Amino acid sequence: MSLDHAATKPHERLADALSEDMAAVNAMIRERMASENAPRIPEVTAHLVEAGGKRVRPMLTLAAARMCGYEGPYHVHLAATVEFIHTATLLHDDVVDESSQRRGRPTANLLWDNNSSVLVGDYLFARSFQLMVETGSIRVLDILANAAATIAEGEVLQLTAASDLKTTEETYLKVVRGKTAALFSAATEVGGVIAGMPEDKVQALFDYGDALGIAFQIVDDLLDFGGTDAIGKNIGDDFRERKLTMPIIRAVTQADAEERAFWERTIAKGRQEDGDLETAIAILKRHGALDTTRETALSWAAKAKDALTSLPDHEIKDMLSDLADYVVARIT
Amino acid sequence: MSLDHAATKPHERLADALSEDMAAVNAMIRERMASENAPRIPEVTAHLVEAGGKRVRPMLTLAAARMCGYEGPYHVHLAATVEFIHTATLLHDDVVDESSQRRGRPTANLLWDNNSSVLVGDYLFARSFQLMVETGSIRVLDILANAAATIAEGEVLQLTAASDLKTTEETYLKVVRGKTAALFSAATEVGGVIAGMPEDKVQALFDYGDALGIAFQIVDDLLDFGGTDAIGKNIGDDFRERKLTMPIIRAVTQADAEERAFWERTIAKGRQEDGDLETAIAILKRHGALDTTRETALSWAAKAKDALTSLPDHEIKDMLSDLADYVVARIT
Numbered sequence: 001m002s003l004d005h006a007a008t009k010p011h012e013r014l015a016d017a018l019s020e021d022m023a024a025v026n027a028m029i030r031e032r033m034a035s036e037n038a039p040r041i042p043e044v045t046a047h048l049v050e051a052g053g054k055r056v057r058p059m060l061t062l063a064a065a066r067m068c069g070y071e072g073p074y075h076v077h078l079a080a081t082v083e084f085i086h087t088a089t090l091l092h093d094d095v096v097d098e099s100s101q102r103r104g105r106p107t108a109n110l111l112w113d114n115n116s117s118v119l120v121g122d123y124l125f126a127r128s129f130q131l132m133v134e135t136g137s138i139r140v141l142d143i144l145a146n147a148a149a150t151i152a153e154g155e156v157l158q159l160t161a162a163s164d165l166k167t168t169e170e171t172y173l174k175v176v177r178g179k180t181a182a183l184f185s186a187a188t189e190v191g192g193v194i195a196g197m198p199e200d201k202v203q204a205l206f207d208y209g210d211a212l213g214i215a216f217q218i219v220d221d222l223l224d225f226g227g228t229d230a231i232g233k234n235i236g237d238d239f240r241e242r243k244l245t246m247p248i249i250r251a252v253t254q255a256d257a258e259e260r261a262f263w264e265r266t267i268a269k270g271r272q273e274d275g276d277l278e279t280a281i282a283i284l285k286r287h288g289a290l291d292t293t294r295e296t297a298l299s300w301a302a303k304a305k306d307a308l309t310s311l312p313d314h315e316i317k318d319m320l321s322d323l324a325d326y327v328v329a330r331i332t
Numbered sequence: 333m334s335l336d337h338a339a340t341k342p343h344e345r346l347a348d349a350l351s352e353d354m355a356a357v358n359a360m361i362r363e364r365m366a367s368e369n370a371p372r373i374p375e376v377t378a379h380l381v382e383a384g385g386k387r388v389r390p391m392l393t394l395a396a397a398r399m400c401g402y403e404g405p406y407h408v409h410l411a412a413t414v415e416f417i418h419t420a421t422l423l424h425d426d427v428v429d430e431s432s433q434r435r436g437r438p439t440a441n442l443l444w445d446n447n448s449s450v451l452v453g454d455y456l457f458a459r460s461f462q463l464m465v466e467t468g469s470i471r472v473l474d475i476l477a478n479a480a481a482t483i484a485e486g487e488v489l490q491l492t493a494a495s496d497l498k499t500t501e502e503t504y505l506k507v508v509r510g511k512t513a514a515l516f517s518a519a520t521e522v523g524g525v526i527a528g529m530p531e532d533k534v535q536a537l538f539d540y541g542d543a544l545g546i547a548f549q550i551v552d553d554l555l556d557f558g559g560t561d562a563i564g565k566n567i568g569d570d571f572r573e574r575k576l577t578m579p580i581i582r583a584v585t586q587a588d589a590e591e592r593a594f595w596e597r598t599i600a601k602g603r604q605e606d607g608d609l610e611t612a613i614a615i616l617k618r619h620g621a622l623d624t625t626r627e628t629a630l631s632w633a634a635k636a637k638d639a640l641t642s643l644p645d646h647e648i649k650d651m652l653s654d655l656a657d658y659v660v661a662r663i664t
Contacts, residue, residue: 035485035488037485037486037489037506038485038486038488038489038492039492040488040489040491040492041485041488089454092450092451092454095446095447095450096447096450096451114427114446115427115428115491116488116491118424118427118428118450119424119428119484119487119488119491120484120488122421122424122457122480122483122484122487123481123484123485123488125454125457125480125484126477126480126481126483126484127481129461129473129477129480129481130474130477130478130481133470133473133474133477136470138465138468138470141461141465141473142462142465145458145461145462145465146462148454148457148458148461149455149458149459149461149462151454151458152451152452152454152455152457152458153367153369153370153373153455154369154370155451155454156367156370156372156373156448156451156452156455157369157370157372159372159447159448159451160370160371160372174369
């Protein structure tokens with residue numbers, strides 16, 4: 001797999017292979033995010049649609065359904081559902097994080113106000129719910145309802161775990177599942193369910209999405225301490241927001257008295273000064289925390305690929321396997 | 333019906349008649365609003381449970397189901413669902429309105445922060461969704477998904493319609509359905525659906541909840557300009573928040589130049605001074621806007637009672653009829 005040639009990026013190959021389905025998803029998203037009754041809604045949602053993004057999550061649903069031979073219409077509804085849930089959480093996240101930029105553009109809470117972001121997020125969540133009801137599958141509704149609860153739980157957990165040096169890797173993993181992996185795994189799982197796959201294959205699809213999401217989030221957290229800045233994220237953002245991510249959690253457990261005082265001041269108390277990010281990176285490197293975190297991300301990517309082995313051979317399966325490699329390629 | 337004797341209030345008689353069911357609903361609410369993973373969640377939700385409230389909405393679901401002869405277990409899930417949706421919207425409303433008090437107690441956004449209110453609201457919404465999935469009824473899910481979308485749409489509409497003197501009664505009614513009637517009508521409708529009632533009876537239950545909710549909200553809006561303060565609401569709150577409610581909408585259409593200037597200054601521009609509320613009430617009275625609004629509320633209460641006529645005779649039906657009278661008794 002050549003990573004440096006744009007046309008061969010696995011998500012782009014997936015987008016090519018699923019282009020008709022993705023066009024249907026995009027049309028459904030545009031149609032369903034409008035509202036005749038409240039003009040503010042289409043203003044905000046149009047801004048979100050224009051901001052684009054790679055639409056990885058709906059693509060995972062389409063990919064899972066197609067790989068499993070699904071020929072019905074509902075993978076489109078489910079892909080749109082997944083994107084709506086994602087967009088709703090982004091709107092609320094930006095309010096909670098007081099963000100002013102996402103994907104290089106001003107956020108909705110900046111362009112309008114927090115109230116619009118909260119309420120339009122609620123609207124999109126309700127719309128996502130209507131879309132999945134149309135599939136008529138209680139099983140699918142159950143999976144997505146559970147994912148929605150895990151997402152909200154993870155967000156609340158992140159709120160209280162931030163700046164708490166006692167945060168464990170177990171808690172971090174719950175936060176990561178909430179932030180990223182719960183929707184990835186639901187996205188792939190419902191693709192298999194709607195295609196009527198047997199339990200073990202549905203479980204494999206869940207495992208793939210779960211491991212891919214965890215790898216994706218660990219990589220994202222790792223890049224906060226360096227790496228290329230291709231996704232519009234600034235180095236040190238998480239550090240400044242005092243988020244306990246895997247590298248810091250690992251370094252804290254090995255900290256000597258002086259390092260402990262450093263983490264207490266910068267993370268627990270939030271009294272940060274110029275040069276603290278550089279000091280943090282030096283401490284992380286001293287304990288090998290960046291290296292072991294990188295290894296952990298790679299092992300989750302390997303788990304994602306392993307999960308695919310039991311699934312039917314298909315060109316899309318190969319792309320999903322490459323996608324797992326691609327997610328961690330940013331840190332290798 | 334005697335309104336001045338506490339024990340005969342119709343919602344209290346309903347609570348008596350449905351006491352076993354309500355105990356099951358309260359137990360389910362306590363069980364399902366906990367979260368092992370994120371300790372902030374039970375803190376916030378315990379505060380909400382303690383704050384209490386009359387639980388009118390879950391009672392409507394139980395009443396509708398029992399009146400229709402339902403003997404299964406799922407009216408309890410649906411009643412808890414309805415209360416969770418209501419609680420989630422209250423959490424988000426208090427953030428949007430920057431409220432500091434509700435039911436005479438400090439709000440969650442004041443005790444914790446806006447972020448907790450946004451995210452715990454999302455969690456309760458997801459939990460409500462899990463609860464209704466357990467009923468296994470796609471029809472019920474469809475009704476509640478539509479209600480959730482109408483609620484969010486109404487909230488966004490209220491955000492943009494506030495302070496806009498061009499707001500029509502049609503828009504006001506959409507806001508009222510979003511704020512109140514959509515959940516009332518969904519609450520009664522799903523009670524009939526789960527009981528397997530024929531379409532015309534389900535429609536009658538919807539119509540009852542819809543009309544009751546509209547009457548309830550118009551009364552609430554009317555009491556902003558006077559009346560007893562039994563519900564912890566301060567007179568003039570809506571006026572200070574520049575909300576266009578039915579009395580003002582009607583007075584604006586009849587305003588002379590001087591009155592028009594008054595509404596422009598106080599509502600459109602929000603430059604309010606001491607004595608403005610009294611002037612507003614004087615203008616409303618001059619045009620009979622309080623009287624005609626009262627008549628409109630009474631006519632919605634009458635519609636609610638009419639809707640009940642096609643439903644089976646039952647002691648609960650009589651209580652629901654009395655409830656419609658009681659809702660408007662505060663203004664008669």
